[in-house]
Amino acid sequence: MKLLSPAISRVARLRLWSIEQWMAEPVEAQYAVWQDLLAAGQYTEFGRKFGFSKIQSLADFKKAVPVHRYEDITPFIDRMLKGEENVLWNTPVAWFAKSSGTTSDRSKFIPISEESLKDNHYKASKDVLSLYYTSHPESDLLTGKGLVIGGSHQINQYNEGVQYGDLSAVILQNSPFWSNWIRTPDLSIALMDEWEEKIEKLAQSTIMENVTSMAGVPTWLIVLLKRILEITGKQTIKEVWPSLELYMHGGVSFVPYKQQFERLIGAPINYMEMYNASEGFFAAQDDLSQD
Template identity: 65%
Template sequence: MKILSPAISRLARLRYWRVQQWSEHPREAQREVLQDLVTMAQYTEIGRRYGLSELFSVREFKQRIPIHDYEDLKPYIERMMQGEENLLWNTPVHWFAKSSGTTSDRSKFIPVTEESLKDGHYKAARDVLTLYYANFPDSDLLTGKGLVVGGSHQISKFAEDIHYGDLSAVLLQNAPFYGQWLRTPELAIALMDEWETKIEKLAASTVNENVTSLSGVPTWTLLLLKRILDITGKNHIVDVWPNLELYIHGGVSFTPYREQFARILGKEISYLEIYNASEGFFAAQDHPTVEGMLLFLDHGIFYEFMPIGEYGKPDPQTIGLQHVELGKQYALVISTNGGLWRYLVGDTVEFTSLSPFRVKVSGRVKHFINAFGEEVIIDNTDRAIAMASQQTGAIVNDYTAAPVYFSDHGNGAHEWVIEFETEPADMSAFITALDTSLRQVNSDYDAKRHKDIALSLPIAHAVPKGFFNAWLKGKGKLGGQHKVPRLSNDRKHMEEILELIRRWNER
């Protein structure tokens, strides 16, 4: 392995010109991607429906094809899962990424084509390595193994040769043979379904490996790291894996977890954020000190950006890269070589740079609080939680928040349920700091909080460690890509959680 690392490092540096090519010529790269997509799919069922063979401009493309959500494409996908071909894409589809993302009872099955694997996810993964080596040319990353805290794998009941699983499981199952040499644990453990047993197996099988990189959602990665410390009796992960140098994270904001990782690792390592979803690999951090992730423009995905004010309109309008602005909120709309056409992903992004194009994930189109015109998004609350934690010495594992509506008894408010790793010495001081921080990062919230005219001080409940995992487990959503919904504009999840708190307190 020691011999392999310098060779791959040189190859990564040689590949860097390709990244520069599409990042420096973004519009040309995107036009070529769209042309390839339309050419490939013009004689599919959806291609004939919308006349893809007759399209010659982006304007015509947007006029002919409406914006789709999952329910719009679901009839095609269900037929594909039964073995039908040539519906959304012109090559056979044998794999589907089971996507949930929240505690919704409805699962989504996103088609994963050979093209979306090779020219999308795996190509993007190589570019991530290229970007990392460009910043750290003397890295020994590949002298050890990468530990992937991934999802599960199941066989679909619809057809014998149709498979599905979490995206990470699909990627692991289809990875090139040399990828198996560079990662741990063995595939049988990586693809286990039952998460509590899986964490035990992951910990036991990797403590003696030379792990140089970690990748996974922060919550589950932390759970694994804590279990490894329990097993080994060590104080810090550096005592277990002294050569660990990189943590690749995504799925949720890393801001609330950064301090907790620093404490448990016991050494300075590099952190690299990626934006990789079931629908495609969209972006990755290209510089350790620059905010935002480089948008991947040559990976089989054509992007459109819907100004957030258009969301929910009968005929929402989108814009291209040439018209996006810094600091504005956009819902992401994509067309892909996985057979998704003008598909509303559900994420909101904000551009942090226009040359090159860098984005950060700011929230979800359905995950916000705007009951009183405050327009609070996840990016706001993650930052406020981090600021309040720093001021009070607290460490937060997870949280959720929802509105409290006006009543005869008082004004509205935001109600929070917060799971602490380390509780603040004074909970009231934490709530005040949280409120103050949120007022600093969101002027609309600040205006509604002025003299308590519309919004009163937040209501907060501290819950014990493991509470949210218990809630997820009770819903059959423990592990994988399932996450606690940070923000809800109604009280459905909040009432479920408050009822669970009441039952816990009665024990």
């Protein structure tokens, strides 16, 4: 696979021109996305209620559509959870990401359409690769596997046509078949809900893999890395996974954890921050020379 690294690097960087374009013109890029959303939304009940088809400018939008809190759109989401279509989006929505409520005691159900998976979450993953390979064109990242660890991944059936889980569960469950070739652990382990058993199986199943990258919340990953060192008797993670070169983190500030990771890993690797939430993939670090 190392022979393929230069080719993989070139392919991964093909999207860079597009990234650079919307980085250079962020307002224009956001305006184009807004227009696409408005065009799709005009066929929904929400869009008809606020006259999306008549909106010609941002000023029109501000005048026609009031600021909404989650509680304001809860009645719409409740109907979508029951299987009703064309409420907030113009294509069927069969998946919802359940996130803990931050503004109320009630958990939030965020609609995850096929378009949001394809055009946001999965496309953003490709953008992350493009940014990384631009900074490290000689990388062997895709010659091994990426270790992905999340929290509770259990998929729940809301009704016959609707399922929900935390965002990582929804993304894993809907990811393309080929992603299994470059990801570890197996989906059956990744989707486990019982935390202690999951950590043990994660550790046992990944020890012999060629792990080149890791992704997950720092607190969860520290527990896993310590368990792997206990099982193997090794002093550092680099002894277990000598090709490890990247850790992608998010969810919390990495500053309090960086020294712990450096001690556990035992050799320099690259660190990359991402901001991926139930509502969408919002950002990724483009300058890896900074913390």
